[in-house]
Amino acid sequence: MSDNKHQIPAGSDAPLAHYVNDGPFDPHAAVTLTPEQERYYLSSQWRLMWLKFKKHRLAVISGIFLLLVYGSVIISEVLAPVNFNHRNTDYLKAPPQDIHWTHEGELIGPFVYGYDVSLDMETMSWRYDIDRGDVMPLRFFCVGRDYPGAGYEFWNAIPGSFHLVCPAPGGYFFWLGTDRLGRDMLSRIIQGARISLTVGLIGVTISFVLGIFLGGLAGYYGGLMDSAVQRVIEIVRSFPSLPLWMALSAAMPVNWSPVVVFMGISVILGLLDWPGLARAVRSKLLALREEDFVIAAELMGAKPKRIIGRHLLPSFSSHLIASATLTIPAMILGETALSFLGLGLRPPITSWGVLLNEAQNFNAIVNTPWLLYPALPVIFVVLAFQFLGDGLRDAADPYK
């Protein structure tokens, strides 16, 4: 029984039913790259990461913000309108001054109104009324000691009096108010950044070294070494970090000098923070040590130190940078929390945590809420680090 329905008609001259382009055919057309594509495919790993990172808008903005903030640390004294330690004894707990532009319908640029200070005999506290007659225009890029608190010692060494913004001669400018000793909050916050931000960097360096070393040992050698390190990591992680930090910093002798205390706090923060990094290093190493290039290096007689340092670490250093970025905020928060409780840094060191320590009790919050302002830079910096770290982590693996 024959059914020729599905057979191709033999010897038919009829043209094919579909369209065929009769232009010249280049079989390599699919393989050749446009210059753009070529540049992309030939670029190095770091360049690919950069390209991918740039797409993460929020991360780029956060990165720029952090660069600016860290840059400000170098010239804090110049950025602060007043010496952060200067006590304006006439203006204790002064509320923030608003910046105005026009006075009685007349534009005179940024200025602040003075305060009329009087003692409230009922509550026994200072009352600040805005004195509309006292106009104190702000000056920019000013030199000279013509107002209280103008002089400073740059990095505790070079005396100077150059300020980016400063009040009128003989005047004052408390944009964020003053504390109970009449010190300008804005200047103190700017100055506090120097300590608060560097604590994180030192701590992260320590935890980085520890994490790479221990994680490297565990990941490369495996076996007994691996389980030992894993156990230690588990134990350190099972400790609630803050109480442990509290105990360690409380155990520091009280007669240590501020600089030593600062170093001590950084070390404490770093000592307890390495497990996360060590875990990342370990799991990456475990995966990478099975790769062909490691076997090749081994066969050529490279020693473990060289294999780890020269071949393995560079291949996931981008991941390390990303995870380090994500641990810095934890350190900043740790320092802030410890100093806030009075167990970390203590005055005369000025950090954001030390400043917040003043806002610890209920009365302070109700009567002088501007003492809470140092919380804002903490939140912004931590948020920026989160976004930056997220962007870096996504970019760290550009081939994905």
Added chain:
Amino acid sequence: MLDYIARRLLVMIPTLLVISVLVFIIIQLPPGDYLETLVAELQSQGETVSQERIAFYREEYGLGEPMWKQFGVWFWGLLQGNMGYSFEYELPVADVVGDRVFLTVLVSFSTILFVYLVSFPIGVYSAVRQYSLGDYTLTFVGFIGLATPNFLLALILMYFANQWFGVSIGGLVDPELRDAPFSWEKFVNILGHLWVPVIVIGTAGTAGMIRRLRANLLDELHKQYVTTAKAKGVAPGKLLVKYPLRMALNPFIADIGNLLPEIISGAAIVSVVLSLETTGPMLLGALQSQDMYLAGSFLMALAMLTVVGNLVSDLALAVLDPRIRLGAESAR
């Protein structure tokens, strides 16, 4: 299952031993022992210290003996439930600690409950409706929650509570009930105050949890079996619950190991700010006056709490996932 529990309990022993050694080292860290400080302080105030009291402390702690012997004395006491003797309060630590540990446990576990109850639906929603307006909003709020240190949140909350309602939100119990013996009435009163610290402590954990659940669930949802099931016409709701959600739930439960230390840390500092009657303020006080045995006991209690919490989470995980119960390596 019994086998698994036994194995898990055995692992706990060396962990607890190492933790206790660490705690003991911390107790010993401040220069000089507390006794010397105490005697010097009292003598400077012109008081004499009774020889009996000094002798009592010396014997209780084996002070003056070699270090390992002191540790032995302390650890042996710990095993018998004798947490030591607070120099400052002149009472056994167990008496000083009393209700406070119970309240810490209450606050911590309510917070965990809060974290799970809130983060689960939001996490699932964010993953299923990825890149929707709701997802973006919740992610943004989550980021802020993650970045705001909880003690700052407590301060800010206190400020606004005063500004808007004119009330103080500190404390866990009304002042008139503070010294009352434990009763149903007091318990209800505590529950009424509990929500403030729970929200404050739980916010960061909730935000983290949402992000992790979202990431895990998204990973699962992009797998091929989901596509297959979709192609075969499985209803979306059933498809979600049947496998991806169960798979994503594992890390969610296992995460208690990260969550618990975080919450206990948070509780310690938040309770100082909100003046809760938990272990936090007392730990701080003990550290400030260098009453190290009291501080050490608190530290030990907090670490124990975490270890036990981890045990519970591991057991829950084992119940949930047969691969772990049967000891498969790749389960996590």
